[in-house]
Amino acid sequence: MTTQRRPKNLSTYDRRGNSRSPRPMGWNSTSVAEQADDAAALLAVPGVAPAAVYGNSYGATFALDLLIRYPNLVRGAMLHELPLLSVLEKPDEVQAAVGSVVQEGMTAGGPSKAVEHFMRFAAGDANWEGMEPRLRQRMAANGETLFGVEMGTFEPYRSDDATMAAIRVPTLVLVSEESAPSFHAVASWLAGQLGVGVRHTPGTHLPQLDHPEELVSTIRPFLQDLP
Template sequence: MKTETLTVPGAELYYEVRGSGPPLLLINGGDGDAAMFGPLAGLLAESHTVITYDLRGNSRSRLTGPPVPQRIEEHGHDAHLLLKSAAAGEPAYVFGTSYGGMIGMDLLARHPGQVRALVAHEPFVIDLLPDRDRWHALFQEVYELYERDGLDPALRKFSEAIGVDLPPDPDPDLPAPVREMLARLRVNQETCLAYELRSFVRFRPNAQALRAAPFALVIGGDGPKTLLHRTTGALAEQVGADIAEFPGGHVGFLTHPADFARALRAAFEG
């Protein structure tokens, strides 16, 4: 694996490249970073050049200006510039989870020549729901709770509302790389609540572009149904797509990497 940085407007992106073969870009969401894709990326690198990165303002991708509310379109441009640099102009397979799926949709809509196929895993497209106003109001409440009482109460309210478990605390008995990743995610959660959540969930994908492209929607097939299952279903209805079930839950790519890699390869081949 080699690590690199790429200068983009307003940020320095940290990214990792593994393997050889057709390029494959993995895009995380929420508080995640490239390390969460480590086990999956290692398996996929047997047949692809796998590119993973930290989203701007998260973990090792530092902002070069003051933090401000972010937009999916800004991150889509980051992905475009990253592929232009790391994939040498060759169209890439793209997998995105949660916010990452939305970033992939924006990349596909505005730069279709860069995307060979896109698989979006549980995209958080709140604005497609009929009760979107209630959710936007709730996320505003989460932000205000964060500002008033701090990170932990806000995260608990957010987690309970959407039905997705939070990452564990960085227990000292865990291996050092895992502890370090969890410590980074803890900081990223603040970035998410302050600058990403309320603006990201206003994103509406370009349905016409998705209908015309090699595009697949998937959800975690294990565990309880969550708000992200609802948002995925709403997008599927809008674009006329089927929904496939992948191993694990919302972070099945981390908890079931071997099974997830097989499912992802099959989705791209299909």
């Protein structure tokens, strides 16, 4: 996997089979556990852990699994909009809506076009059109991995109530004001399981794109209070 260092000890990484991380030979399926294991391997590098972890969408699901299986590597977690269909009352409706958008994109131009359709659906036209062209190209190129390996695999994830209640790592549950009701429902469920409140931030499913300063202002107090 490829990692990218950012100022002030911040870093991001490209998950396996995505962007600059090559797709392993014979890799045709994945799991939340595999993705969390990858993240744990990066955090286990000497001098990195315990780390404060921010996860958005699928990344938040993997971060939650880190809290459960690798709590020693995480000193705090910020979980923004996990797409956990498993906790919704009517998951089929959400799945059908997403599936329709993806199919329209596939018909229009295959996996890369389907990424565009999905991103416009999930985060709005302005976010997609406002991205740097190279970033859009990288994301579009991940279409085969997203739709051929990942989508539909992570959404059923759900840990049992006792395991969730046993999490002791400080956790901030986030949801954007403009996001779909399903994300608000998942955030409420997750916060209830963890015994914390839900923090709202302006923007869409990708607040790091449309309201980055407000997102930082929302999470900064949480980070400052971490041991």
